[in-house]
Amino acid sequence: MIHLADESTGSTGPGPSLAQEMHDAFSETGLFSSSRDFEYRPQQQRMAELVGIALEKQQPLVVEAATGVGKSLAYLLPSIRRALDSKRKAVITTHTINLQEQLIHKDIPIIQKLVGDFKAVLLKGRSNYLCPTRLKRALAETGDLFTAFEAAELAKLLEWSESTRDGTLSDLTFSPTARVWSMVCSEAHACTPRKCGPGSNCWYQAARRKVAEADVVVMNHTLFFTLLSSNEETLPEDGNFLFPRDFVILDEAHTIENIAAKAFGIHVSESNIRFELSRLHNPKTRKGFFSLLGEREGVELVLTAMSTVDGFFRAAENRCKFSTYAREFRVREPDFIADTLTQELLRIAKVAERAGDTAKNENTKSEVHDLGRKLIAVSASIKAWINQEPEEHVYWAERTGGESRTLALHSAPIDVSPKLRDIFFQPGKACVFTSATLSVGDDTELRWFRRRVGAENCTAACIESPFDFNKQMRLYLVKSMPQPGTPDFEPALCERIRHFLDLSDGRAFVLFTSYSQMQTMADLLEDHCARQDWQLLVQGRGMARHQMLKEFKEDTHSVLFGTDSFWTGVDVPGEALSNVIITRLPFAVPDHPVTASRIEHLEKQGINAFMEYSVPEAILKLRQGVGRLIRSRKDKGMCAILDNRILSKPYGRAFLASLPECPREVMP
Numbered sequence: 234m235i236h237l238a239d240e241s242t243g244s245t246g247p248g249p250s251l252a253q254e255m256h257d258a259f260s261e262t263g264l265f266s267s268s269r270d271f272e273y274r275p276q277q278q279r280m281a282e283l284v285g286i287a288l289e290k291q292q293p294l295v296v297e298a299a300t301g302v303g304k305s306l307a308y309l310l311p312s313i314r315r316a317l318d319s320k321r322k323a324v325i326t327t328h329t330i331n332l333q334e335q336l337i338h339k340d341i342p343i344i345q346k347l348v349g350d351f352k353a354v355l356l357k358g359r360s361n362y363l364c365p366t367r368l369k370r371a372l373a374e375t376g377d378l379f380t381a382f383e384a385a386e387l388a389k390l391l392e393w394s395e396s397t398r399d400g401t402l403s404d405l406t407f408s409p410t411a412r413v414w415s416m417v418c419s420e421a422h423a424c425t426p427r428k429c430g431p432g433s434n435c436w437y438q439a440a441r442r443k444v445a446e447a448d449v450v451v452m453n454h455t456l457f458f459t460l461l462s463s464n465e466e467t468l469p470e471d472g473n474f475l476f477p478r479d480f481v482i483l484d485e486a487h488t489i490e491n492i493a494a495k496a497f498g499i500h501v502s503e504s505n506i507r508f509e510l511s512r513l514h515n516p517k518t519r520k521g522f523f524s525l526l527g528e529r530e531g532v533e534l535v536l537t538a539m540s541t542v543d544g545f546f547r548a549a550e551n552r553c554k555f556s557t558y559a560r561e562f563r564v565r566e567p568d569f570i571a572d573t574l575t576q577e578l579l580r581i582a583k584v585a586e587r588a589g590d591t592a593k594n595e596n597t598k599s600e601v602h603d604l605g606r607k608l609i610a611v612s613a614s615i616k617a618w619i620n621q622e623p624e625e626h627v628y629w630a631e632r633t634g635g636e637s638r639t640l641a642l643h644s645a646p647i648d649v650s651p652k653l654r655d656i657f658f659q660p661g662k663a664c665v666f667t668s669a670t671l672s673v674g675d676d677t678e679l680r681w682f683r684r685r686v687g688a689e690n691c692t693a694a695c696i697e698s699p700f701d702f703n704k705q706m707r708l709y710l711v712k713s714m715p716q717p718g719t720p721d722f723e724p725a726l727c728e729r730i731r732h733f734l735d736l737s738d739g740r741a742f743v744l745f746t747s748y749s750q751m752q753t754m755a756d757l758l759e760d761h762c763a764r765q766d767w768q769l770l771v772q773g774r775g776m777a778r779h780q781m782l783k784e785f786k787e788d789t790h791s792v793l794f795g796t797d798s799f800w801t802g803v804d805v806p807g808e809a810l811s812n813v814i815i816t817r818l819p820f821a822v823p824d825h826p827v828t829a830s831r832i833e834h835l836e837k838q839g840i841n842a843f844m845e846y847s848v849p850e851a852i853l854k855l856r857q858g859v860g861r862l863i864r865s866r867k868d869k870g871m872c873a874i875l876d877n878r879i880l881s882k883p884y885g886r887a888f889l890a891s892l893p894e895c896p897r898e899v900m901p
Contacts, residue, residue: 255281280307297671299698328485329802353449362437364424370596377525400436422603458496480663498645545574563826567621575612582608627830654687670856673849702893709873737812739767739790801857806864819854
């Protein structure tokens with residue numbers, strides 16, 4: 234069934250030409266019917282029509298397309314038709330790398346075969362690309378700027394640069410140190426169209442030229458918001474986003490609120506300040522631009538500033554009342570700490586400007602000037618954080634790193650909906666927000682999500698899955714469990730997990746909301762998995778996420794224990810994943826500053842924040858986790874939810890109403 238929230242657009246009747254074209258293309262005898270993998274899905278056809286209407290009428294659309302609808306093709310074909318017919322640029326943004334790669338390597342090539350050639354490119358963030366100009370400069374000044382170990386890394390990068398496919402970090406076969414990569418990656422001051430023009434073999438500028446010519450540009454949400462706020466990268470024009478005559482499709486849109494909040498906030502870290510200062514002068518190696526340029530005053534200022542950085546952040550840390558396990562401390566008032574740092578950073582920036590002016594080498598000059606500008610920007614961010622400007626943000630300090638903890642200062646807007654409303658949901662803005670999970674309970678008009686992103690007056694549609702969950706899935710619910718924190722909880726949880734792993738003979742994701750609890754359960758169940766000859770893959774035990782997924786897919790009886798990043802964006806069709814075990818309902822930590830501030834904001838309006846924010850947010854994440862199980866019409870499996878609150882609490886009904894209709898069994 235397809236639920237449509239706003240029928241005033243005319244989308245329920247004969248649509249405009251693009252909508253009609255989509256209706257025909259996704260019909261049983263349409264454009265896709267010649268493909269042996271095509272199966273007619275009215276849900277996919279309807280979504281493509283709605284996207285066609287939104288793009289042709291230059292208006293926004295919010296659409297949930299449940300797993301199995303085939304939403305990628307349903308928005309790609311109308312987007313590509315619109316881009317080609319009207320000479321516009323389609324910008325497709327996603328949250329996960331997996332989906333970006335699926336679009337570029339699988340879905341877009343399908344459409345290219347059907348409609349003819351067009352240009353589609355994947356754009357990564359600038360710092361992902363090697364800049365040959367900066368690499369050449371770094372190699373020329375190795376003795377003054379780099380240690381012997383770092384010089385060896387530069388030599389390896391030079392060798393790699395001669396064979397790399399795209400010049401990005403993902404193509405590297407080793408991991409360079411952060412300092413070395415920062416000196417050779419693309420940066421705006423050194424990697425420009427003039428300095429790195431055609432013939433320079435600059436991968437970033439080549440990518441930029443491809444983007445300028447492309448009909449379709451794929452990127453991630455974070456990069457999209459970064460470019461949106463960057464004067465250098467954006468080309469603002471009425472009705473556009475990043476490029477003249479563009480429109481945007483935001484897939485995995487359930488993540489947009491949090492990504493936007495981070496993008497619009499302040500972020501200053503102790504480690505980053507030290508890092509930038511050490512590029513001017515590293516006290517340990519005595520290398521850096523100030524040493525290279527004979528800038529003795531700059532060296533002395535950096536040495537003093539390193540001590541001041543430590544004093545400033547230790548003073549902040551001492552004022553924060555961190556509990557034993559807390560990483561964050563909310564700062565509620567301005568002038569939380571004295572500003573002992575910004576003037577020193579500004580003095581160093583002034584010396585950097587002077588030193589850069591005297592540099593004979595133009596590349597060195599631009600490097601030093603850029604470092605000065607970065608220190609000025611950091612100073613401004615510190616001042617804004619201390620003064621708590623703007624006012625409608627939440628501010629906090631956060632401990633990062635392992636045993637040698639450092640501190641970072643952050644802020645984020647409490648409510649991003651006004652800003653998102655201005656960016657996306659104004660007249661003449663053509664954009665589509667889509668995801669498999671936007672609705673909460675029976676909220677088929679997507680009201681909750683639309684309020685969170687400022688899309689209250691936007692057309693919305695909820696398109697259900699074509700999968701037969703009654704035949705493909707079985708849901709197990711647990712009626713009794715000890716309370717977390719009691720002596721009986723961990724043994725009971727361990728026994729429940731073991732029971733359901735035995736039912737599916739491994740082949741399971743076990744999803745946790747607590748990293749420490751995941752590690753404890755892994756330790757307790759390791760021997761059992763070994764006896765059953767199941768490979769146990771545990772997040773955080775040395776194997777990269779993509780490698781864990783590869784091992785899991787190849788070993789059909791393996792078991793994967795994961796936390797946050799495995800709840801979403803993971804696609805494992807087939808028998809390798811036949812069981813998803815949810816250990817706890819995924820409520821956000823209520824005392825995280827961002828969550829706490831949102832709750833307070835709603836309560837000030839007289840709104841029940843638990844029911845109107847905490848529960849809906851947890852429901853969407855639960856739907857994402859459960860959604861890992863059935864990925865195709867051929868998949869069959871079971872899902873076990875071990876948190877008995879879904880049965881014992883009144884709000885549990887909202888969770889159950891959001892899950893697929895399938896046979897359910899309540900365990901004692």
